[in-house]
Amino acid sequence: MSGHHSFDHTVHEGNIWLGKIAERLHFDDHHHAYSALRATLHVLRDRLQPQSAVHLSAQMPMVVRGLFFEGWKMAATPSDDDTVEAFCGHVTDKLPPRFPMDGRTVTEGVFAVLWSELDMGQTAKIIDQLPTHLHILWPAAAKRG
Numbered sequence: 001m002s003g004h005h006s007f008d009h010t011v012h013e014g015n016i017w018l019g020k021i022a023e024r025l026h027f028d029d030h031h032h033a034y035s036a037l038r039a040t041l042h043v044l045r046d047r048l049q050p051q052s053a054v055h056l057s058a059q060m061p062m063v064v065r066g067l068f069f070e071g072w073k074m075a076a077t078p079s080d081d082d083t084v085e086a087f088c089g090h091v092t093d094k095l096p097p098r099f100p101m102d103g104r105t106v107t108e109g110v111f112a113v114l115w116s117e118l119d120m121g122q123t124a125k126i127i128d129q130l131p132t133h134l135h136i137l138w139p140a141a142a143k144r145g
Contacts, residue, residue: 010062010063011063013064014064015030017037017061018030018034018037019033020117021033021037021110021113024109024112024113025101025106035095035096035099036095036106036109037067037110037113038067038070038094039092039094039095039103039106040091040106040107040111041110042094043087043090043094043107045057045069045072045077046076046077046078046090047078047081048077048078048126048129048130049077049078050074052126053068055126056068056118056126059122059123081134082131082133083131084133084134084136087107087134088106088107090103091104091106091107104137107137111138111142112139115138115141115142120142123142124142127142
């Protein structure tokens with residue numbers, strides 16, 4: 001522990017998120033959960049308008065928010081991934097070599113945790129900004145209309 005309450009708290013919250021992702025995706029350790037979270041967040045961030053990415057990140061624990069923004073090139077967003085295959089292919093590309101799970105399964109698992117951890121109303125607004133084809137990657141409870 002760092003001895004600074006706010007920093008320790010956000011690290012604890014980040015570990016809770018990793019634990020939920022590990023549980024959801026049946027990983028034995030947090031290393032795979034971290035890789036899954038990082039890859040999915042980066043592809044999602046790059047698909048959103050910059051203002052939407054900032055609003056989404058504001059709901060995340062500080063340590064996860066830092067991961068979300070790591071290496072961001074705002075001028076390159078949003079990407080034009082409008083198919084499930086393209087989006088999940090980018091997730092796969094961002095995972096470490098020989099990762100034990102495909103990009104679609106990773107994306108669906110991470111999105112399920114995001115849906116459970118973030119404000120549902122605000123997250124629904126983010127989902128609504130994504131191409132309709134990508135809505136299928138979110139949990140059934142997130143789908144509207």
